[in-house]
Amino acid sequence: MSVSKWEYFEPLKTNRWIIKLKGCDIKEYLFRKYKIFNDADKLMFSTEVYETVQFQINPKDLFNIEDVTIEFLDPVGTVVNGFVFNPKSIQFEQSGDYGSDDLLNYKILMEIDKSTLHSLYNVEEKIKNYGII
Numbered sequence: 001m002s003v004s005k006w007e008y009f010e011p012l013k014t015n016r017w018i019i020k021l022k023g024c025d026i027k028e029y030l031f032r033k034y035k036i037f038n039d040a041d042k043l044m045f046s047t048e049v050y051e052t053v054q055f056q057i058n059p060k061d062l063f064n065i066e067d068v069t070i071e072f073l074d075p076v077g078t079v080v081n082g083f084v085f086n087p088k089s090i091q092f093e094q095s096g097d098y099g100s101d102d103l104l105n106y107k108i109l110m111e112i113d114k115s116t117l118h119s120l121y122n123v124e125e126k127i128k129n130y131g132i133i
Contacts, residue, residue, distance in 0.1 A: 010074070012072050012080070012081075016072065016073040016074070016075075016077075017034070017070055017071060017072055017073060017082075018031075018070075018071045018073065018079075019031045019034060019047065019068065019069070019070050019071075020068075020069040020071070021065050021067075021068055021069075022065070022066045022067045022068075022069075023064040023065045023066040023067075024061045024062055024064050024065045025061070026049055026057060027055060030049050030050045030052065030055065031047055031048070031049055031050075032047075032048040032049065032050055032105060033047065033048055034046065034047040034048075034070065035047075036083075036112075042111050042112075043111070043112040043114050043117065044109065044110065044111055044112065045068065045085070045087070045109070045110045045111075045112050046107070046108065046109045046110075047107075047108050048105045048106065048107050048108070049105055049106045049108065050103060050104070050105050051094070051103075051104040051105060051106065057106055059092060059094070059106075062090055062092050062106075062108065063090060065087055065090060065110075066086065067084060067085065067086050067087075067116070068083075068084070068085055068086075068087065068110070069082060069083070069084045069120070070082045070083045070084075071120065079120070080121075081119060081120050081121050082119070082120040082121075083117060083118070083119060083120065084116075084117075084118055084119075084120060085112045085113065085116050085117040085118075086112075086113045086116040087110040087111065087112065087113065088110070088111040088112060088113040089110065089111045090108065090109070090110050091108070091109040091110075092106055092107065092108045092109070093106070093107045093109075094106045094107070
């Protein structure tokens with residue numbers, strides 16, 4: 001009988017993440033969704049942020065964003081990995097419509113400075129921390 005090495009595997013969930021912005025005070029719980037994608041040779045980041053009665057975003061503050069951190073969480077809320085990057089350019093949109101009863105939010109689109117994009121943790125280091133290696 002042989003014993004094989006057990007491998008830790010847990011896929012990340014699409015609803016376990018936190019976004020933090022340096023240079024612009026938007027609370028983490030106001031982010032609705034995000035997407036990272038390419039547009040030809042550009043790497044893009046889009047997100048939507050809720051506006052609330054208690055917290056309103058000043059559009060000019062979006063241009064103060066120095067870096068973006070996306071933290072991926074495990075089932076108990078521990079940060080297990082993520083990305084950090086600087087924006088190269090920023091676009092935003094907000095619109096109102098009396099014919100709609102949707103929630104008011106900002107749509108933010110950033111071009112990522114690819115030279116600044118990196119993971120929060122080195123994968124091998126993370127595996128060692130879980131005691132697998």
